[in-house]
Amino acid sequence: MSGWDNNPTAAQEAPVTDTPALTLEQAVDHITSTDPRFAVTEADIRGQRYPVFANTPAHLREVLQSVEAIYGDRDVLVYRDERWDYPRLVDEANRLARALSELGVQPGDRVALAMRNYPEFPLLLLAATAIGAVVVPMNAWWSGEELAFALEDCGARVVFADNDRYRRIEPFAQRLGLVLFAVRDVEGEHNYSDLLARVPEASWPTVPVDADDDFAVLYSSGSTGRPKGVVLTHRGLVSAVYSLIMLRLLPALMDPEQPAPTRPPCSLVVTPLFHVTALNSNLIQGLAAGATLNLMYKWDPEEAIRIINAEQVTRFVGVPTQSAELMEVARGLDQPLPSLEFIGGGGAKRPAAQVGRLANAFPAASIASGWGMTETNALGIIISGDPYVENPEAAGRLTPPLQEMRIVDEQDRPLPPGEVGELLVRSAANMRCYLNQPEATAAAMRDGWLYTGDMARANEDGLVYIVDRKKDIIIRGGENIACLEVEDALYQHPEVAEACVFSVPDERLGEIVGAIVVLKQGMVLKQEGAVGEAELKACVAEHLAHFKVPERFWWQSGPLARGATDKIDRRAIRAACLSMPDTDNNAAGAAAQGN
Template identity: 60%
Template sequence: MNHNDHAPNITGMPLEAAVEHITGADPRFALTQACIHGTAYTVFANAPANLRALLQKSADTYGHRDLLVYQDQRWNHGQFCDEVLRLAHGMVEQLEVAPGDRVAIAMRNYPEMLVLIMAAASIGAVVVPMNAWWSADELVFALEDCGARVVFADGPRYEAVASHAKAHNIALVAVRDAKGSLSYEQIKDRPEPVTWPAVPLDPDDDFAVLYSSGSSGTPKGVVLTHRGAISAVHSLVMFKEMTPLINPTADAPPPPQTASLIVTPLFHVTALNSMFLQGLATGAKIVLIYKWDPDLAVGVINSEQITRFVGVPTQSVELMDAARRQDQDLPSLAGIVAGGAKRPAAQVSLLAQAFPRAMIGSGWGMTETNGLGIVASGPDYVERPETAGRLTPPLQQALIVDEQGREVPTGQIGELIIKSPANMRCYLNQPEATRSTLRDGWLYTGDLARMDDEGFFYIVDRKKTIIIRGGENISCLEVEGALHHHPGISEACVFPIPDERLGEVVGAAVYLLPDSDVTESKLQHGLASHLAAFKIPERIWFWPTPLPRGGTGKIDRHSIRSECTNIPTPIPAGDNHG
């Protein structure tokens, strides 16, 4: 049962009418045109010009509200802003960080990471959050690629990059459990009051370099601007403000302060933009946990009255299972959203039944779009569990095009392309990849999709992971969705395997729930009621542990395929999802 089932039957505005109303009536969301690097875009006229302005507005508007919680530590919006400013001045005075300098951050989900990101942004530096799951070689690659002159690192990452930093004269600053001659506390230790940095910031200045997951091949540094991040965050804020117009309820009480639990890494765009920066903009409370633990998450959700949970699909299911084990129904949760990977359709109704007060949702976005993209939620999502949703208004345009870049008819499959001021500026040091991906203001996502006549998008697959079996195209996601209908399967990954006669056939790797007696033949037989015969996997590998994942927490299709079939992992055009 969805939480809207017992709401009074009040007719809401259609999405398009709600967009027209709020952009015309609310000055915060008024629109105008801007030319960005030679291309015209629709932009917000009155949004904060940069992230420093966003922080300042947060402190002025929500100063005494809780902002950040980590274990027994708490910061309100004003206290957080004060720490950011102290650190910003210390970075300039002690580390001589200048506008445009790259400041790398290598750590797990600690509060210092968020302070560092905003401090660097406030002085015009470019922050580079590095994947904390990377090996030492991968960390060093990113340091060399981005040209960082300062690195803030926790203990394991400090040790991993220490010799490289010393050899290349990179200032290395110890955070939390790291031991070194220069520490985070020393940099921010300023007893006197601090003021806002006077460095001018242009909306189109670079804000961050976020690396794509690098599930195969070399990671790409995605260069994001202040305007891009603000455009994404302000669009999400507007969408939240529109919700009562689209789904009104009679005599609804004022909603509580949004409290978001961050369970995905802050070095990726979902946690950073869609959770943290949106929280700054809306006066939310952000609660961090060091690493994902569903049993711990249940306790934190109850103790902090968490209203919003965003994670990869597996985390939603594990949270549901942990709540059942502990006999907790998590009544504060108002939203459970999946990001980073497509949620299997079979999970949507299960979650809606398990959490009847919560709006179940899913989002599609990319690092290259600052996380902005397509959203499905509530009754629309429960009724269409296969959909990615509708385009988040009001700045984005989307088309589905063929190989020649021509728009395809409604319902047909093509590549999804997006035009938006939230899109990346470029790939760092990769002009050819940039030209291939950004064309005349349009970002070619590499995702195959279709759109129905109501404007709902359906992501069919990655362009490079379609299985072509004897000329027939097979969606890996479709087969994975069918596998998830089997009650004994916890995780599934589908990929092509070579075949002398047909070119490619379907292969799959699965991880089973405890005590499951599933066999290959049983699975293949069970799939016959869900899939055409040519789509059923011809080989199924049973994995003894949870399936390997890449840097974003998504199942690592390429490495699984390589291990199962002993085929060298291919180097694709890029894994663009954030």
Template identity: 60%
Template sequence: MTSTSTQMDLTSEPSPMSRDDAIAHILRTDPRFEIVDTTLWGNPFTVFARAPDNLRTLLQEAVASYPQRELLVYGQERWTVEEFASAVNRTAHILVTELSVQPGDRVALAMRNYPEMPILLMAIVSVGAVVVPLNAWWTGEELAFAVSDSDVHTVFADGDRYRALSTHVDDGSVTLVAIRDASGPVHYSDLLSRCASEHWPDIPVAPDDDFAVMYSSGSSGRPKGVILTHRGAISSVHSWKMGKEVAALMDPQAAAEQAELPAFLIVTPLFHVTALHSVFLQGLALGAKLVLMYKWNAEEAATLIQREQVTRFVGVPTQSAELISAAEKLDISLDSLETIGAGGAKRPASQVLQLAGQFPKASIATGWGMTETNSLGILLSGPEYVEHPDAAGRLTPPLQEMKIVDANGDQVPTGEVGELTVRSPANMRGYLNLPEETRATLKNGWLYTGDLARVDESGLVYILDRKKSIIIRGGENISCLEVEGALHQHPAIAEACVFPVPDDRLGETVGAAVYLHEGSDTDQTDISDFLKQRLATFKVPDRIWFWHAPLPRGGTDKLDRKTLQRLCQNLDEE
């Protein structure tokens, strides 16, 4: 009996652990994720003791671990990890010898999702310089502002960005280096062809050196440059890496069924943290194949997922919805997908159930993070997300702390609404050239996110709205996201955005812009009757504007609430 019992124990499947037990087990047994307490910028933080010191080391570890594994795919162009590192090192040599880039210098990238973007980024940070990814959707004036604000003297730009910048930085103070379809006296491909050096840069890069200045979307006023450090980016990547180990202990069977080689599709712009951090840098750390799209096209994405056996898709919620339609149209199962994530905006609850139904083998996931947190934040996936589709998720272990506070900075009781604040070494160092805004956002190591949230007794966090996206109607606070969520449940509505409308009597009333599904037909009375079954009457929009095209979006592909508010009000004045 004893012998039989022992044999059964040896062949049995590992028992699933609870989330807390899995985290504790890894911290106790896995030296890769050892944590220690330290002081940064005069504040206490918990940090990883054995994580890579900087992003160059992250790449070096990838080369050492899987040099011949395919890393980057763009159309017919393909790079192994070793080939990618070779291009990075040759580019690093160019930066120093041809362009006189020194440690601490800021170098801007103004381009769409070309392979040169990650190659240049890794080369810039490998020589101790600071990368400034510019929003490729900006006008020439907006690009020039960021170049001036960040004191950049070298910009790598593709065709459209090169032409837009050349009329604004023509005084010789900035060197424009042409990429791909750009034409100019200095072209990246010419510089690369003259360089044979593939040695790793012998330039010290400390963990708390700056690695990037990434500009916020600038929904109000000028965009803000967010200063991020190597430690901040590595803290995020290493936390996500540990998260995979936690998930495997919580669901050993699902982990055993995952593909041996992960493959990620990059569909959002690399000049934002969703693609740069949570897809590219995380993929580099995990040994994933990274399939790069120049710009979003749902049918092309579905074809790439099938051809390259992509296992992880992360995009804004509208891209998930369009992917469903494309898969149905092309009759593609997309059964290689193991994760379908969303970032940048909250996914409508109805879409969570739809995705779970159409892709039963995939874990449907959502995430909350900010440029200011190196994208690290709150995650939710799998059955728990399907059960709580309105939730943002749980804090990512093990470095982050969280408090929800009132207007005085005091923590509110569980279940009550307040401002979400987070503390971790992944937080930004500050805003570039904006000391007052930095002090208002960073207080004793805590980052005040500007998001209104509540947390339930189980630890699930619910993001309710931005503080500045609250409509105050006759003294009643109304969440724009709550009304938008109800609008998205209407079968005719494809997109909806809610905003305040000035009112002489009530101060503000609720306004909404909607874009209907093709072939749909409805009016304000029908929508109002529909909403009154789901919302208190005072939350139902007093005015709805119907758009005949997709609603305007900002640089991060979020709906541009301020612009829509202004455009709709202008329509009434015409």
């Protein structure tokens, strides 16, 4: 066990202090110097020295062991009408751990999870990692071919799958030598329920697990080919999770008059657990902070509202589309959702126009957004509350206390404030490697720095703005144009539901700006009263320079295509649009359609 002392209020309340309002830097120094839970030391990790927490749990099993007192008699996990308090959760996780060991799963073996947000997912996660195995969440939207690639790439031999995934994996399971377990809504030769019943009781596993052992392999969307397996360690996970927990303590020190939370922490998990935002920032951070975790099988704003009210949910983290839909449906149903204290966004940048609207709709909640990657265990940059409302275009500030940041030019020279360059981050939270891709690892990880591929700038106060992906810059006649900047301008129009901006080849200028737009309520260009090109051009021109105004438009009635991490798939959409005849811009084609 670690030296972590997790008393019932440790993860939610700041230490009692009589000091006046502190700056961010002063608040961080105060916590790290006076609260042993967040004391910082250094460690050698794969030949590099990094700041690390001195007293946090070393691995996920210790995280679970540390929160017994903080939960008391509250529930840990809720799914529809099923509930797990701490004793039940630990009992089932330990029994599954013993069953996996008896099945022959060894430390370092990879166990694949291919399912939607069922409670079996976190139970198997806790069980497998408790015996030193490595979990590999599979993207539940993948086709059979994509699942086969990832399963062969990661070398998993044991797979747990719900009905849809089971049917896709079953045809090639024998060829890959997989032991395929059926979960919940499907039965097979091997069943999850039988595995659990095989062990009537079990104590905590005693298998040694090192902080730098692998914890998970998460597949990130591949913009140029197959998805890459991102190998994450227990230390990386713990560094990210406890940095985020420490972040919760800062507001009370920076604004002593801020009211303390009055409700027990309770989170709603609405994004897929095979994404790092849901897995680390929501599920595991929630577990470490003593939050009740409510799982949603599939996003439905009306069902989300019901759960928020019934369970008194305090934290909601989803992609920007989900928070926007929650706001609209809650307004329509006259549901103010007063229990919400925090509405976070991840996976994609929230349109700037949405920030103030959310703050007005949910005045008791702190509206937040952040930048992070699968490669950083979701740790990175965050902004919330009034600073976010005042700077809705910003990504935020670097999350303390373990990270370093640089913005560099093409020759790796650090750039001064205001200059745009590639964002680099360095911390113990960063990935170990890309699975089976040493060249890609060497390109991304250099001297301990992760080259993110994101273009950014920072002001004198350390506020960071993500300008775009490095490869998503449009160069029009020598002028650089950020796709996200133009998209944000399009979102200023009240009838725009989704937008994707990309480069269009042009003989004279090299590239011009193109955009595909989805209007609200399924409106399309030819419908009476629908928004047209001239209106959207005028909207963009109100906010941006003339050369940034889209010159070509495509229109679509359904959701835009997204990649494995739920980000809009700019490459696929661009290819589909450019392959269409010039006379037919009223639909983007199958490749641009979302599922």
